[in-house]
Amino acid sequence: MTSEAGDINKYQKTEESLQDSQIELLALFNAIHDVILVLNAEGRYLKIAPSSAPSLYKPPAEMVGKTMHEVLPHAFADNFLNCIQQTLGTKKTVKIEYSLPISDQVVWFEASIAAMGEDKVVVVARDISDRKRLEDQLRQQAQDLEQTLQELKLTQTQMIHSEKMSSLGQLVAGVAHEINNPVNFIHGNLNPLQEYIQDLLRLTELYQKYGLSNQPEIQELIEEIDLEYIKEDLPKTLNSMTVGTQRIRQIVLSLRTFSRIDEAEFKEVDIHEGINSTLMILKHRLQDIEVITDYGKLPLLECYAGEMNQVFINVLVNAIDAIEQRKLQQRVAQIYDNIGKIKVQTRVVDSQWIKISIIDNGIGMNDDIQKQIMNPFFTTKPIGKGTGLGMSISYQIITERHGGKFECYSNPEKGTEFIIQIPIHQ
Ligand SMILES: Nc1ncnc2c1ncn2[C@@H]1O[C@H](COP(=O)(O)OP(=O)(O)OP(=O)(O)O)[C@@H](O)[C@H]1O
Ligand SMILES: [Mg+2]
Incomplete structure (x- = not known):
């Protein structure tokens, strides 16, 4: 075999193995659910695989050759371009999460951006919308639970408080009731007592008028007990007792009104x-x-x-x-x-x-x-x-x-x- 024929043969073999690995790569791209994009330093789409990727902002054919700013919302493109430049500058993989509105739905992505040579990057983006929804659901559930817990705590303390108030009310009402009877008893007897005493005093006056109290023994007692003073002071004593019982009755009434046990x-x-x-x-x-x-x-x-x-x-x-x-x-x-x-x-x-x-x-x-x-x-x-x-x-x-x-x-x-x-x- 001439060396020329050998070269052609070698070339054919290389060509074949290249084709093979391209087919393999394509199969690999199609098998994984991620979208793989190659972009240059100014954010221009160079390659997108698989070409049938469902969760892309636009069909790949409309994106390849254009810059991110021509295809995507501006603020988003700014942000993404920043990440690309950061990757190229540091040669470190940058990970980001972002969302895009795709056919009436918000789709969430998690993407890794890695440098490919000096002025290109490869972006591997994965649709994480399901995970996000689940996370949101969980967060919402946790929030609901937290709120329910707070409400329960509050209800519990309010119950304790109102239980305390109602037993205080019962106690107050009970005490008021117990005091009420004896006080009414005293109060009710003060009037007849006053009359009896007036009668007795009138009687002693009669005794004195007809000289029946001139007996030395009686005279002695009159002086000893200071009858004149008693006559003067007795009505005052009775009066202050009446005022006192009236005050107690008022307090009892207040206690009952306050406790409102019957109301x-x-x-x-x-x-x-x-x-x-x-x-x-x-x-x-x-x-x-x-x-x-x-x-x-x-x-x-x-x-x-x-x-x-x-x-x-x-x-x-x-x-x-x-x-x-x-x-x-x-x-x-x-x-x-x-x-x-x-x-x-x-x-x-x-x-x-x-x-x-x-x-x-x-x-x-x-x-x-x-x-x-x-x-x-x-x-x-x-x-x-x-x-x-x-x-x-x-x-x-x-x-x-x-x-x-x-x-x-x-x-x-x-x-x-x-x-x-x-x-x-x-
Ligand atoms: N008239 C007031 N003047 C000044 N501060 C007040 C007045 N009323 C309420 N506060 C403030 O509001 C706070 C809450 O009052 P609240 O009655 O709910 O609880 P508390 O008096 O501290 O405890 P308690 O549950 O025993 O009533 C008080 O600690 C006090 O700082
Ligand atoms: Mg208070």
């Missing part, structure tokens, strides 16, 4: 009674605070009376706490100038609404605190003092249970005002 249901009530009984319950904490009540002429209000009283006690206790906190911060002279004050004002707004304002000149709140007070568990009070539930429960009672509004305006210099607005008819 857990929706009914028409005089809201001032609720406020007054709450103030009475808090009397021991109001010793050094001036309470000003400025009541308008309100119609009876359809509401859950027991729950309304819970709101009043929550707001009033906060007001008392705020005044005490301010006093802790001030010098004695300042406290004297600026005595603690709580003003409760009620007004009819129009034929639909009434309004209750509770204003204190306590420590007040800055904007940051004010934004958070309706959040369950938010408290600025020391551990063990506040649970941070008072405002969130009150908010719920007013807005959700009664369709009302519960607003707070505060200023660290002046104090705080809570405005509760409630529809007259539910």
Whole structure:
């Protein structure tokens, strides 16, 4: 064989094996689900395989030879070109995730960009839309679960709180009931007692008038017991006993109104009674605070009376706490100038609404605190003092249970005002 014939033979063989490997490569491209693209440094598409790739922005025939900027949305092309240049600059594989709108759907890709020589890159892009959807679903489920958990936690604490309030209510009502009977007993007997004593005194006067008490023994006793003084003082004693029992009866009434044990249901009530009984319950904490009540002429209000009283006690206790906190911060002279004050004002707004304002000149709140007070568990009070539930429960009672509004305006210099607005008819 001549050397020329041998060269031709060699050339044919090389040609054949080249063709073979091209066929192999093509089969490989078609077998994998990824899209393989070759681009140059300016982002021009040189090759796309497989030519039938379904998840391409446009058919490969329309893309090859064009630049990314001619084919794709501009911002996207900018970003991708950056990655290509980064790959060529560093010779390191760059991985990115991106999405493109392809035939009415958002398709997500994960792509590796690798340098191919000095001025070309190969991009292997894989459709990861299914995985993304799954991830989104999982994320959404996790979020839903988190929210359900939060709601459960809140419900649980609210149940504990309302259980506490209702057992407190029962206790208060029970005590009030127990005191009520003996007090009525005493109170009821005071009038006849007064009459009996008057009768007896008249009798001694008769004895004295007819000289029957001139016996030395009787005279001695009259002096010993100071009959004149008894005559003068007895009515006063009886009077103060009457006043005393009347006060106890009032307190008992307040306790019963406050606990509203018999009135857990929706009914028409005089809201001032609720406020007054709450103030009475808090009397021991109001010793050094001036309470000003400025009541308008309100119609009876359809509401859950027991729950309304819970709101009043929550707001009033906060007001008392705020005044005490301010006093802790001030010098004695300042406290004297600026005595603690709580003003409760009620007004009819129009034929639909009434309004209750509770204003204190306590420590007040800055904007940051004010934004958070309706959040369950938010408290600025020391551990063990506040649970941070008072405002969130009150908010719920007013807005959700009664369709009302519960607003707070505060200023660290002046104090705080809570405005509760409630529809007259539910
Ligand atoms: N009148 C007010 N003046 C100043 N700060 C107030 C007033 N009312 C509420 N706050 C602030 O709002 C926070 C939340 O009040 P909330 O009644 O919900 O919880 P708390 O009083 O801390 O605890 P508790 O659950 O025992 O009522 C308080 O810790 C306080 O910082
Ligand atoms: Mg509170």
